[in-house]
Amino acid sequence: MAELTHPTHRSSAPPGDLAIWVFILAELLAFGVFFAAYAFGRAHNVALFNEMQATLDRQAGAINTVLLITASACVARAVEAVGRARQVSGARWLLAGILCGGGFLIVKGAEYAEKFAAGINLSTNTFYMFYLSLTFFHFMHVILGLVILIALWFKTRQGAYGPADMNGIESGAAYWHMVDLVWIVLFPLVYVMR
Amino acid sequence: MDIRRLNTVWVILMLATGATWEVGEQGFAGQLAMALLLILSFVKGRLVVLDFMGLRHAGPLWRGLLIGWLLLVSALIAIAYRIAQA
Numbered sequence: 001m002a003e004l005t006h007p008t009h010r011s012s013a014p015p016g017d018l019a020i021w022v023f024i025l026a027e028l029l030a031f032g033v034f035f036a037a038y039a040f041g042r043a044h045n046v047a048l049f050n051e052m053q054a055t056l057d058r059q060a061g062a063i064n065t066v067l068l069i070t071a072s073a074c075v076a077r078a079v080e081a082v083g084r085a086r087q088v089s090g091a092r093w094l095l096a097g098i099l100c101g102g103g104f105l106i107v108k109g110a111e112y113a114e115k116f117a118a119g120i121n122l123s124t125n126t127f128y129m130f131y132l133s134l135t136f137f138h139f140m141h142v143i144l145g146l147v148i149l150i151a152l153w154f155k156t157r158q159g160a161y162g163p164a165d166m167n168g169i170e171s172g173a174a175y176w177h178m179v180d181l182v183w184i185v186l187f188p189l190v191y192v193m194r
Numbered sequence: 195m196d197i198r199r200l201n202t203v204w205v206i207l208m209l210a211t212g213a214t215w216e217v218g219e220q221g222f223a224g225q226l227a228m229a230l231l232l233i234l235s236f237v238k239g240r241l242v243v244l245d246f247m248g249l250r251h252a253g254p255l256w257r258g259l260l261i262g263w264l265l266l267v268s269a270l271i272a273i274a275y276r277i278a279q280a
């Protein structure tokens with residue numbers, strides 16, 4: 001009841017802009033539907049999915065998990081540094097995050113190239129229809145996340161953020177962490193679980 | 195957010211990723227492997243939500259929505275895998 005009589009304290013709000021959190025929630029719902037569709041689609045084709053999953057490059061998937069999580073950790077360190085007015089350090093952490101995210105695109109791109117060279121496409125079978133559309137949907141989000149991180153990097157170098165102005169960097173960071181969060185579910189689901 | 199916490203979270207996430215990878219390497223399949231993988235991804239996702247996204251000290255609404263998303267997705271995957279094994 002106390003909450004009704006007191007205005008919401010700033011500290012109870014999520015970091016960054018409320019709009020980015022609404023956007024993140026919408027993205028998560030879309031990915032959630034995709035994950036459920038994959039899992040239930042598999043229930044009707046267990047043998048096919050298990051056979052096709054074995055043709056995936058699990059090592060590449062694991063390396064990409066390491067890259068995305070490390071990118072997220074770098075971005076979190078960047079936000080922490082800028083929050084203590086250490087913009088130079090913050091910009092370096094953002095650059096490290098951008099490089100890890102770029103590494104993800106290179107590894108995933110090599111995986112796609114290998115599959116396309118083997119003649120695999122959306123119509124190969126139900127598994128590859130899901131694999132290609134689901135991972136490419138995520139791939140596009142990594143690209144958007146990287147565009148945001150590069151923008152944050154430029155602005156941080158210009159000193160646009162600081163302890164009193166965290167909204168922009170916190171909002172962009174939250175979006176990047178969402179991209180990481182989605183992959184944390186996607187990797188075991190598509191590459192490992194059978 | 196303090197640096198030590200962020201570094202510790204990163205180490206835990208790396209260890210959990212290694213465990214997920216090992217489940218694949220060993221070729222573990224079935225309900226137990228599925229449950230283990232879902233628990234690992236929940237532990238990882240929860241840490242990303244709480245410490246990287248910084249929702250640990252935010253109000254319960256957004257923390258609940260994101261962790262609720264993780265639980266819902268995990269539950270749907272578990273149900274689909276149980277149907278597949280039946």
